Amino acid sequence: MDFEFSDEQRMTIDGARRFAAERLAPVVAELDEKGEVNLEALKELGSLGYLGMTVPEEYGGSALGAVAYAGSMVELSKADAGTAVAVSVQNSLVNDAIVHFGTEKQKKEYLPKLAGGEWIGCFSLTEAGAGSDPASMVATAVRDGGDYVLNGTKNFTTSGAIADAIVVFVRCDPQPGGKGLSAFLLTKDAAGFQVGKHENKMGIRTSSTTEMVFSDCRLPAEALLGEEGKGLKIALSTLDGGRIGIAAQAIGIAEAALDESVRYAKEREQFGKPIAELEGIQFLLADMATDVELAKTMLFKVAWLKDSGHKRFTKEAAMLKLFASEMAHRVCHKAVQIHGGYGFMKEYKVERLYRDQRITEIYEGTSEIQRVVIARNILG
Ligand code: CAA
Numbered sequence: 001m002d003f004e005f006s007d008e009q010r011m012t013i014d015g016a017r018r019f020a021a022e023r024l025a026p027v028v029a030e031l032d033e034k035g036e037v038n039l040e041a042l043k044e045l046g047s048l049g050y051l052g053m054t055v056p057e058e059y060g061g062s063a064l065g066a067v068a069y070a071g072s073m074v075e076l077s078k079a080d081a082g083t084a085v086a087v088s089v090q091n092s093l094v095n096d097a098i099v100h101f102g103t104e105k106q107k108k109e110y111l112p113k114l115a116g117g118e119w120i121g122c123f124s125l126t127e128a129g130a131g132s133d134p135a136s137m138v139a140t141a142v143r144d145g146g147d148y149v150l151n152g153t154k155n156f157t158t159s160g161a162i163a164d165a166i167v168v169f170v171r172c173d174p175q176p177g178g179k180g181l182s183a184f185l186l187t188k189d190a191a192g193f194q195v196g197k198h199e200n201k202m203g204i205r206t207s208s209t210t211e212m213v214f215s216d217c218r219l220p221a222e223a224l225l226g227e228e229g230k231g232l233k234i235a236l237s238t239l240d241g242g243r244i245g246i247a248a249q250a251i252g253i254a255e256a257a258l259d260e261s262v263r264y265a266k267e268r269e270q271f272g273k274p275i276a277e278l279e280g281i282q283f284l285l286a287d288m289a290t291d292v293e294l295a296k297t298m299l300f301k302v303a304w305l306k307d308s309g310h311k312r313f314t315k316e317a318a319m320l321k322l323f324a325s326e327m328a329h330r331v332c333h334k335a336v337q338i339h340g341g342y343g344f345m346k347e348y349k350v351e352r353l354y355r356d357q358r359i360t361e362i363y364e365g366t367s368e369i370q371r372v373v374i375a376r377n378i379l380g
Contacts, residue, residue, distance in 0.1 A: 012068040017075040018079075019048065035200060037082070037083075039210050042117070045087060046115070046118065047116060050072055051090045051115055052111070053068060053091050054095060061095070066306040067303045069303070070300060071248075073088060074249075074251050074255065082206025086120065088248070088249060089122060089242070091245065094167055095115065095155060095215060096238055097225060097238045098114075099111070101102075101225050102185065104228075105222065116248075120165070121166070122159040125154070127153065137181065138152060139153065139169075139171060139214065140171050141172050143172070147217075148220075149217065150192070150217040153196060154168060155197075157207055157209065158207055161208040162208050163188060164188050165187055166317045170182060172231075179232070182226075182228045183235070185224075190218075191217065191218065192214060193212070193217045195210050243317040246325070247299055247317075247321045247324035247325065250360035251324050253294050254328040257332045257353045258335070260348075260353070261285060265281050267293055286335070295323055295328075298323060298324070305324075315374055321360075325357075325361040327362060328360055329357055335350040335353065
């Protein structure tokens with residue numbers, strides 16, 4: 001399959017593929033086992049321009065756009081979906097939130113460091129009691145003279161332990177509901193902030209997931225990101241772009257599972273011939289390839305919509321994320337099936353892909369939430 005990429009997009013995606021093969025693939029199994037982040041490789045991706053792909057050049061970004069970003073995310077995810085999610089969060093959730101809602105001062109202070117990989121960023125929205133329904137969050141920011149004082153615990157924050165810059169959402173208005181939420185931008189050395197519990201996860205174990213604890217964390221009013229009370233809108237519109245990144249991650253995982261399965265089916269002999277010659281296996285592979293191809297086509301359509309900048313793409317991003325993540329589930333399931341008992345063993349890559357895929361149906365909005373978003377959009 002090929003798309004009409006520009007030379008720049010093609011070179012960027014090819015570069016990501018080479019980086020993934022040289023710097024991620026050789027160590028991913030070991031890091032997955034230990035549950036460790038490949039921070040060195042992540043920062044290197046920054047120096048190569050992959051952490052500032054939608055950041056304008058004037059703020060130190062590579063400004064390569066959403067299509068190049070989506071294609072690069074697929075390639076990185078094929079090798080190491082944990083490192084890839086950190087790339088997705090940095091580009092789609094942190095940088096984009098600052099590009100669209102930050103003040104000039106915030107852009108100048110944060111974007112060059114994030115885009116170049118000097119800083120890693122995180123997006124802290126979820127709480128223990130507020131996952132699918134962020135409007136029910138209880139962490140607060142109380143105005144005190146010229147400052148805001150933040151209190152509360154966020155959880156399941158991707159890149160929490162390695163983050164230098166934090167976008168956090170808290171409640172400024174004690175009234176329940178989404179209207180009282182606001183976004184803040186801070187660095188990890190802010191007094192009163194500390195990283196909390198580190199999660200031990202089923203998959204994407206080469207990414208860090210932590211609690212973020214705010215105890216009388218005093219921030220100047222200029223740390224507000226966007227307007228007070230607009231936090232939920234900022235979060236949800238930023239997540240539209242984030243869902244492109246997670247869909248690309250799911251597609252990369254699925255494509256890797258397909259590649260492994262094709263290779264294995266040609267090598268593995270049963271009943272006196274390679275299992276690739278059995279129609280039962282061929283039908284599985286045909287369905288897997290069709291699924292991946294369809295999702296990829298949709299990925300670049302939605303990324304193009306984002307690049308073209310003329311239209312809100314909430315519904316399309318939700319459809320893409322829903323389809324791509326559930327597609328990856330189907331494909332990884334079949335990949336393990338084709339590998340038989342070996343697919344259940346850690347020596348085989350499909351075992352990790354099967355685990356890594358699972359979260360793509362959950363984070364940045366569960367499949368059920370994507371269906372809510374799609375239904376609301378088509379019903380008007
Ligand atoms: N763009 C711009 N504005 C939007 C928007 C969008 N995509 N979606 C909603 N809004 C606006 C609405 O118009 C509304 O504005 P008004 O107040 O002016 O009317 C406001 O935002 C609130 O929207 P809703 O009333 O629709 O909000 P809701 O409370 O009913 O929730 C929801 C809707 C779809 C369920 C939403 O809460 C949602 O998407 N939940 C899932 C949360 C999620 O994805 N969490 C991911 C955590 S981050 C993460 O996972 C990162 C990681 O680690 C990798």
